Amino acid sequence: MTFDVLNVIGTIAFAISGAIIAMKEDFDILGVQVLGFTTAFGGGTVRNLLIGIPIENIWAQGNLFVVVFLTIIVIFLVPDRWWIQYWNKWGIFFDALGLASFAIQGAFTAVQFGAPLSAVLVAATLTGSGGGMIRDIFAGRKPMIFREEIYALWATLGGLMIGLGLIRGPWMTAALFVAIVALRMLSVHFKWRLPRHAIS
Template sequence: MVWDVLNVIGTLAFCISGALVAMEVKYDIMGIYILGLITAFGGGAVRNLMIGLPVADVWQQTPLFIIALVAMTLFILLPKSFIFHMKEWSIFDAIGLSAFAVQGAMAAQSMDMPLLAVMFAASITGAGGGIIRDVLAQKRPSVFTKEVYLLWAIVAGFIIGMDWITSDIGLYLVFAGILALRLLSQRCNWNLPVRELGGPESN
């Protein structure tokens, strides 16, 4: 049940996130749908490839594809003024990251993967779709440049990979905790250190 709930939550959040980015860079209607679907399903496809699950399993999620298409269609039909204000709501990315980070960790843990693999599965499931989205939108991936993002997915993978969570309620709490941390890092403008490559005079 947790797996299915997080799947729906993450898919809805990320397909809207992808649609918003597509609108922001002025893609046409097909671009909006494609970018939304890639954001929602891209991370899971890469995860499957990296941990040995069939990549084709992504196509066995017909109900989720329908949910994503319906959600994007309704979103596109919203008044432009409403959509304009929503583009500042990074909460969609935060929700998608949190839901898919937990789900990705669950997938790797169910295969008795080592801790590092669970952490990787959490991070790539939570952030992979967003990375692909930004690249296709010709933007610098926000995962690597904007506040603390990927770290929270790794934290979720660590908690689950250490077997500290043994109940469904615990998994939901991890989801809520990662979501809260991501939103807090946005609000407080927390950033990881940056090391830039300067000129010969730079230290």
């Protein structure tokens, strides 16, 4: 039940993130909806395709689709001044919740389907951060996960621990969840970045 709630929170947070970027890029209402849905469900969809989960499983989340649709409509209609200040303050935290919950769910889903370790890593990474990557590509931006503070790596490491069988039971799963959220927030606070080598 806890992870179902976190799944809803993460999905809504990612949908809002996609909608905000779409509005910043001056998309119309259809574009805002497409980008919001892509951010919320894109990672899970790609994961299912890669590890052989029936793609129609995505459509089983009917109620969540309705919630995301209505949330994006509200974000589109409410004036910026009413919500943007709160999103700027809490958006990264909710995004971290989504990253952690989706990465863990993606990894466990792959394990349940008997996928090899490499597929578990891909499932965790894509479920946690794939939607944001697709969002940035659709918006004509360089993917944030490759140039900002460490993001996708925490999802990958979480998937590695699950794939190696180091995470067993609800308490260890909860501890992993907290660790991913904490590491993501510390990355933002201290501006941790992976090494880069720019060529001029």
